Amino acid sequence: MVACCTVYAAWTLAPASLKRRFATALMAMSPHLRSSRRLQGWAQQKGGCGSGCSGCSSGAAPTAATTKPVKIRFIKHR
Numbered sequence: 001m002v003a004c005c006t007v008y009a010a011w012t013l014a015p016a017s018l019k020r021r022f023a024t025a026l027m028a029m030s031p032h033l034r035s036s037r038r039l040q041g042w043a044q045q046k047g048g049c050g051s052g053c054s055g056c057s058s059g060a061a062p063t064a065a066t067t068k069p070v071k072i073r074f075i076k077h078r
Helices: 002-013 016-029 037-043
Strands: none
Touching: 016 037
């Protein structure tokens, strides 16, 4: 039981890059594992840094149309 919980916690807390690398290595071992949809999902990179979305790396500064001021309201409790 402890070993299962340890593996689950390690997988849950592992960074996405490590999960991708592990899934890719498992898929390289066997044709049966290569056809697993779950492993294919883990091997694909989701959005975020390095995913090729060109959102942050475009070098363009945000325009006034994309940024809106946020009003912060402080409430004093008695």
